Amino acid sequence: MIKTLLLSRILLSGLCFGLTAQVMAEEPIATPENIETKKIVLKDLDFKTVMLALYQKDIKFLKVSELEQEKIQYVGMQGDQSENSKDTVLAFNPAEVYKNAQNEDRYLLTVTQFFLSDAKPSDDHHILLGFPMGSDTQVFVFKKNLDQNFEIVSRSFDDTWSNQDWNYQPYPAGDIIKNIKNIGPEMLGYVEEKEQSAYGINETQLMVMALNDQSHIQKMKVAEIGLDNESSNEDKIYNMQAKYRFLKSVHDGLYDIEIKFSGTKKDENADKIIPIKEIHVYQYNEKQQKYVRVK
16 A cells, blocks of 8 residues: 655755655554554655654654754654653664675664754754763664565664764764674674763673564673773773674574673772783573673
């Protein structure tokens, strides 16, 4: 069934324009809240088609100068009715293609949400960056069906794509694709060393996300592979680093991960800095949906 949707006003590069987009779906257009149970099929993965299909209900007119200057495609989003709710903006990053474990084409795109400063709809809004606001990114994976239309395969539903840095660029799909690796004998996945800082503490987490054409994809934290307080004003400085590798041993379809820790860490019990030289192994546990330290 072909449904024609008309959205009279939508913001793109600072211009308000009317548009009509055709979105093919077996059910009414899905929102991010119910997309998991809907079959979404799109004729194209361009900005207008994707945003109408996924977010049409809450789109509103907004102007955001930072995104205008960078020529980033975006739409404003209406806040809910709660007392502290704020309008947000969704920045679009175009789809890029990769091969799945079966050597089939998959198309990955991202939409990043930012909180905005308070302003009238006609005024210029500004993105609120850094802690505690930051951004939250949704990841979508599509495939081409027999009719050469784009059918949604997977999407993220958790908050592991949140960032509290000072970057207002949308999360690049290419950065995800270039870090896709073999994480199991018949499984590809995205591997990330996620860095974050707050109050002088710098932390790096090893994250893994399986790309297995399941409807729900999420990043799983394996372990902390970097931790230091070198940017703080503390007298006692520590700096822990770690190197990891995927082993050939397999549990529940994914390779085990070995991590070698070195450097120094804080001994909370003795309130002193001590050296660290340890090797740990982590295995994926399907029932718990996470990596578990076993050694």
